[in-house]
Amino acid sequence: YQKSGIRKMVKKTKLLHKISEPLAQIENVLPPVESPLKRNKLGTIIPAKGPKKARVAFFTGCISDALLNRTNRLSIELLTVAGCEVIIPKSQNCCGALHAHQGMIEGAKELAKQNISAFEESESQYYINNAGGCGALLKEYEDLMKNDEEWSERAKKFSRASMDISEVLVEFGPLPFIKQWNGVITYQDSCHLRNVQRVHEQPRKLLKSLPGAAFVELSGSDKCCASGGIYNLLHFGESMKILDEKMENIEETKAATVVTTNPGCLLQMRLGIERKGCSGRVQGVHLVDVLAEACGIS
Numbered sequence: 001y002q003k004s005g006i007r008k009m010v011k012k013t014k015l016l017h018k019i020s021e022p023l024a025q026i027e028n029v030l031p032p033v034e035s036p037l038k039r040n041k042l043g044t045i046i047p048a049k050g051p052k053k054a055r056v057a058f059f060t061g062c063i064s065d066a067l068l069n070r071t072n073r074l075s076i077e078l079l080t081v082a083g084c085e086v087i088i089p090k091s092q093n094c095c096g097a098l099h100a101h102q103g104m105i106e107g108a109k110e111l112a113k114q115n116i117s118a119f120e121e122s123e124s125q126y127y128i129n130n131a132g133g134c135g136a137l138l139k140e141y142e143d144l145m146k147n148d149e150e151w152s153e154r155a156k157k158f159s160r161a162s163m164d165i166s167e168v169l170v171e172f173g174p175l176p177f178i179k180q181w182n183g184v185i186t187y188q189d190s191c192h193l194r195n196v197q198r199v200h201e202q203p204r205k206l207l208k209s210l211p212g213a214a215f216v217e218l219s220g221s222d223k224c225c226a227s228g229g230i231y232n233l234l235h236f237g238e239s240m241k242i243l244d245e246k247m248e249n250i251e252e253t254k255a256a257t258v259v260t261t262n263p264g265c266l267l268q269m270r271l272g273i274e275r276k277g278c279s280g281r282v283q284g285v286h287l288v289d290v291l292a293e294a295c296g297i298s
Contacts, residue, residue, distance in 0.1 A: 002033055022236035029270035034070040043090035046080055053083035053172050057124035059115075059162075061134045062094050063263045074292040075130045075165055081295065082172040086128075089118040097137040100144070101229060112141045113151060116158045127158065130165045130288055132190030132262035133229070135197050138162040164193060166202035166261065166287060173209075178296045180212030183256035185290070188246070188269060189221050190262035203261055203287050210294050216253040220246065225260075227268035239268075240275070247272040250282075258284045 001007050010016055016024035040046065042060075056079060064072055079086050092115055096108035115138070119127050129135040137144075139162050145155035169175060185207055194200045200222075208215045226232060226242035250258055250272070258269050269284035276282075292298070 020233070022233045025271055025274075026233070026267060029267055029274055031067060031070075033067060034073070038073060039069055040073060040076055040088055042088050042092070044088050046076055046086040046088075048083050048085045049080045050083055052085050054125045054168075055085045055087065055123065056126045056128050056168065057087050057089050057119050057122040059092060059095070059119075059127060059129040059134065059138065060088065061129065061131045061263075064131050064134070068263055068266075068286065071130060071286045071288050074297060075128070075288045077297045078169060078175065078288060078292055078295065079128065079165070081176055081297070082169055084168065084172065087122045087124060089122050091118040091121075093118070095134040095137045096144075097133055098229070100137060100140075105144075108137070109144060109148070112144055112155065116141065116151065116154050119158060119161075120154065125161070126168060127162045128165050128168055129162065130261070130286070132164070132193030132197065133264060135162060135164050136192035139197050164197055164199045164202070164261070166206055167199060169291070170202045170205055173206075175206075175209070175291060175295055177209075177211050177294045179294050181210040181257075181290070181294050182212060184214045184216050184254050185210070185257040185259060186216050186218045186250060186253045186255040187221060187287075188218060188225055188250075188258060188260045188265060190260060190265050191224050193261050194222060203259070206287065206291060207259060210290070216255060218253055218255075219249045225265050225268045225272075227262075227264035229264060232264075232268060232271075243268060243272045244275065247276045251276070251278075256282055257290065258282065259287050259290055260284070261287045 076086050093111050096111035099108040139159050141155040142159035145151040225246055226239040232239035260266050266286055273279050273282050
């Protein structure tokens with residue numbers, strides 16, 4: 001779609017605007033998709049760089065694997081430089097969040113069983129994800145499967161091994177930064193990461209450790225950006241009102257970089273930057289991409 005010229009044709013004809021204005025605006029801020037040749041294949045084991053501190057299994061996710069594969073690749077690179085041997089479980093599947101959110105609980109349970117089995121086979125200490133929304137449901141497998149005698153204990157162990165990448169990078173850090181980060185940087189919490197996984201200090205600690213960066217706390221960073229899965233598509237007007245208010249707070253920080261930790265939040269921040277007319281001086285970036293750049297990893 002991006003490489004073939006179809007995207008240029010769609011933009012030129014404003015085809016998506018005629019079908020769905022919300023979808024057209026979201027499509028406009030999609031990141032360039034990395035070549036499949038650069039992707040780490042499922043089942044691959046990537047050795048730690050330096051002394052091995054832990055063996056971890058990486059959860060690729062659906063949206064992340066499709067649209068943010070570069071961020072996935074950089075996540076694995078960061079884990080290895082932090083001393084982790086990384087395995088990408090071959091038979092992993094969708095986390096089941098979309099099913100659970102729509103009330104399709106049995107479907108979510110079946111996906112949970114597949115993932116529990118796949119990650120158990122990896123014999124890893126931690127199960128790592130880089131998407132707040134996915135990670136939230138992985139943490140909730142324990143609750144999801146609590147009434148299943150066969151799976152409840154296995155689900156509990158899975159959930160307790162599931163961690164956001166920021167937690168592991170802090171635990172096994174510091175990271176080997178080699179580049180200065182210029183300008184003010186701020187952080188927008190992913191609701192699922194903060195409120196379900198209870199992770200909010202680790203991303204901030206990592207950002208504050210960037211050499212040269214001036215971290216400024218965002219007012220209302222703990223409040224939703226109104227991406228909300230597909231809320232911004234189904235309730236576009238309400239979502240944009242919340243987003244525009246969020247962008248006012250971001251403008252007050254004078255930040256040149258807005259960091260978040262979830263694909264939906266990231267696209268929403270980029271959309272807000274575009275709507276605010278400041279795309280030339282402000283960028284929306286995943287935490288992993290910022291850390292990798294400062295480590296000289298591309």
